[in-house]
Amino acid sequence: MSTRGGPDIRLRGGQAMRLRGLIRKEFLQIVRDPSSIAIAFLMPFFLLLLFGYGVSLDADRVPIALVAEAPSPDSADFMAALQGSHSFAPRVMASMPEAEEALLKGEVHGIVRLRADFPRRLRLPEGAPVQVIVNGVDANTARLVLGYVEGAWGNWLAARAAGQGQELKLPVALQTRIWFNSEVKSRNYLVPGLVAIIMTLIGALLTALVMAREWERGTMEALMVTPVSMTEVLLGKLVAYFTLGTGGMLLTVGLAVWLFEVPLRGSFWVLWMCASLFLLAALGMGLTISTLARSQFVAGQIALIATFLPAFLLSGFIFDIGSMPAGVQVITQAIVARYFVAIVQTLFLAGDVWSVIVPNALALTVLAAIFLTITWKKSRKRLD
Amino acid sequence: MHQRILALIRKEFLALLKDPKSRMVLIVPPLIQLLVFGYAATFDLKEVPYAVYNEDRGMAARDLLARFRGAPSFRQVAELGAAAEIASLVDARRVLVVVRIGPTFSDDLLSGRPAPVQVIVDGRNSNTAMIALNYVRSIVDRFNRDWIASRGLAAPPARLETRAWFNPNLESRWFFIPGIIGLLTLVTTMLVTAMTVAREREQGTFDQLLVTPLRLPEILAGKVVPGLVIGTLQATVILILATLWFRIPFLGSLPAFYAGLILFLLSGAGAGLFISSLAATLQQALLGAFLFMVPAVILSGFATPIANMPEVVQWLTLIDPLRYFLVILRKVFLEGAGFGLLLDQYWPMALIGLGSLALAGWLFRSRMY
Known part of the structure; x- marks a missing residue:
């Protein structure tokens, strides 16, 4: 730059020019250490691909053991109801000890046992008991297995009644309607949630080290003796990494829609707006970490602790925030990902529901403002 | 030689602990996180917000709704007067469930x-939807059973008697808190190991270390031991909190737990050092740490079972040390497992640990800048 070092202050260029120079410097740094580009594009691509295919809460073909202690037409009839279901991969076992060992080893998730007197008690007025044992360690899978067995049992009852020329009469019949995700595919809510989690990581990772790096390498002091102000330094970084983050965001949303075929029922532009607010907050969080830590090593450690696990566990991505104790619910309000998870799940599956989008977008704005203000204040202090 | 290693280990501890911020980062967050995550991580719904749209004036409908109101896991938010109100409530996420009873409900029933x-x-x-639906179903089931009994109607010819081993009330917290011990231990090993070599590379002190009489295994030991010590101490504190504060039953043997812990720390430290020695800058090391940690957690079976994953991804989980440690934790805590049942989990971690440490040591020398 020919203007640098010129005696006339007007020749140093205006604010716009200085800012352009800073942004150019940031981009050069990004290009020279390819890890930033890897963070913005490779990481979301790799993670979303892995998780989009890998993460699912829908269990089908659950292995269970079937034990009929005295095989009979009645017990075969009952077992057939379980064997015909897509939910199970049943294995017929001869005795309880064998089945119990398989359950202990984790080879099966549950045991359905028909005792020797099953056919006889079936004809008594109080009915025959069917024993169902599950391994309760994984409580969620255990509940799922119990639900599946109950479903198969209900089908068996209905078929048996029909076989005897009657209609099965349950007093109250439940009719369930599951809105927004009628096939109850867990991928449809996990993938939008993952977009939010992955982008939290990327936003924070992109900026977590940049301020600390400038302090550590002494380049911040070098910048200070130039006419650029700290606000311009921050703005330069924000613009550069915001551009990079937006690219990563478009990539993940594109993958979610085209590769994983999650319906995007809301409008793209609302998503764009909310994503931009969210990126500002996530980048602001990274800058805050970087500024407060002042050393790259500590900044990296804080980033490891403060980003992934909180976003994973406290954002409502898998665990329902409403079921957490009040104290923990207050803590989740500081989690940037929480608001974006709510927005993204609604935008993808339900549409432009303003009563969800507006409050969450406002919260993102407030968090972004807080983080950026902290960064700005703390950086200025060092100038004194 | 002994003295050399001790001096090196001392130096590594100092490098980790001399900065007060770094010291704080290692000690305080894991404890806070255990408390917060321990309460957060559960699939059991506590207060399902629901609304009622009841067009029936009969006793039976009132009886059924009273059961919802009396259920501890349900909280009634609204009583609707028109079907049109349902959509806005659900859309805005004010209710998770709407129970709608038609005008002829009681007459039909009678x-x-x-x-x-x-x-x-x-x-x-x-997932939340299915859990809430299960809760609804069990309320209706009980109503049906009581109705049949009180009217003297015929009971179904067979009934299910269910029992859950190891976790009789199917509390999902029992499943998640042992898992959180694994997650927090993984984060700590990453904190201690993933950035050490990269930092020394950036500051130029790693080249100096390589020209000292210290041999490669000694340098590796110096980097691994602090991770083992800090990780063991931290996991012990978390273990005590999990059993005394969260009252998670610990039925297995402590030696089986610690054997798993040490092998897990070893494999985690190996992965961390491998990442660190591959990176030229701290930024790259941090990226590497995340690229390892995030898949390691998500594919470990912590929240979503490995059995639900496609086969190719299931193979991938075989190189995830956390996968094995989670099995050990859950079996030791809840099933009371000892060494014998866990051998299949121990040796893959040992293999991962040795393999990654060997790779890291090789990279120490071959990646000079």
Whole structure:
């Protein structure tokens, strides 16, 4: 730059020019250490691909053991109801000890046992008991297995009644309607949630080290003796990494829609707006970490602790925030990902529901403002 | 030689602990995180917000709704006067469930016709939706059973008697808190190991280390031991909190737990050092740490079972040390497992640990800048 070092202050260029120079410097740094580009594009691509295919809460073909202690037409009839279901991969076992060992080893998730007197008690007025044992360690899978067995049992009852020329009469019949995700595919809510989690990581990772790096390498002091102000330094970084983050965001949303075929029922532009607010907050969080830590090593450690696990566990991505104790619910309000998870799940599956989008977008704005203000204040202090 | 290693280990501890911020980062967050995550991580719904749209004036409908109101896991938010109000409540996420009873419900029930009850569930989070639906189903089931009994109607010819081993009330917290020990231990090993070599590379002190008489295994030991010590101490504190504060039963043997812990720390430290020695800058090391940690957690079976994953991804989980440690934790805590049942989990971690440490040591020398 020919203007640098010129005696006339007007020749140093205006604010716009200085800012352009800073942004150019940031981009050069990004290009020279390819890890930033890897963070913005490779990481979301790799993670979303892995998780989009890998993460699912829908269990089908659950292995269970079937034990009929005295095989009979009645017990075969009952077992057939379980064997015909897509939910199970049943294995017929001869005795309880064998089945119990398989359950202990984790080879099966549950045991359905028909005792020797099953056919006889079936004809008594109080009915025959069917024993169902599950391994309760994984409580969620255990509940799922119990639900599946109950479903198969209900089908068996209905078929048996029909076989005897009657209609099965349950007093109250439940009719369930599951809105927004009628096939109850867990991928449809996990993938939008993952977009939010992955982008939290990327936003924070992109900026977590940049301020600390400038302090550590002494380049911040070098910048200070130039006419650029700290606000311009921050703005330069924000613009550069915001551009990079937006690219990563478009990539993940594109993958979610085209590769994983999650319906995007809301409008793209609302998503764009909310994503931009969210990126500002996530980048602001990274800058805050970087500024407060002042050393790259500590900044990296804080980033490891403060980003992934909180976003994973406290954002409502898998665990329902409403079921957490009040104290923990207050803590989740500081989690940037929480608001974006709510927005993204609604935008993808339900549409432009303003009563969800507006409050969450406002919260993102407030968090972004807080983080950026902290960064700005703390950086200025060092100038004194 | 002994002295050399001790001096090196001392130096590594100092490098980790001399900065007060770094010291804080290692000690305080894991404890806070255990408390916060321990309460957060559960699939059991506590207060399902629901609304009622009841068009029936009969006793039976009132009886059924009273059961919802009395259920501890349900909280009634609204009583609707028109079907049109349902959509806005569900859309805004003010309710998860809407129970709708038609005008002929009580009459149908009394005259022996099937009486439908419509239940609308917000499926945006399909897992929560299914759990809430299960709760609804069990309330209706109980209503049906009581109705049949009080009318003297014929009971179904067979009934299910269910029992859950190891976790009789199916509390999902029992499943998640042992898992959180694994997650927090993984984060700590990454904190201690993933950036050490990269930092020394950036500051130039790693080249100096390589020209000292210290041999490669000694340098490796110097980097691994602090991780083992800090990780063991931290896991012990968390173990005590999990059993005394969260009252998670610990039925297995402590030696089986610690054997698993040490092998896990070893494999985690190996992975961390491998990442660190591959990176030229701290930024790259941090990226590497995340690229290892995030898949390691998500594919470990912590929240979503490995059995639900496609086969190719299931193979991938075989190189995830956390996968094995989680099995050990859950079996030791809840099933009371000892060494014998866990051998299949120990040796893969040992293999991962040795393999990654060997790779890291090789990279120490071959990646000079």
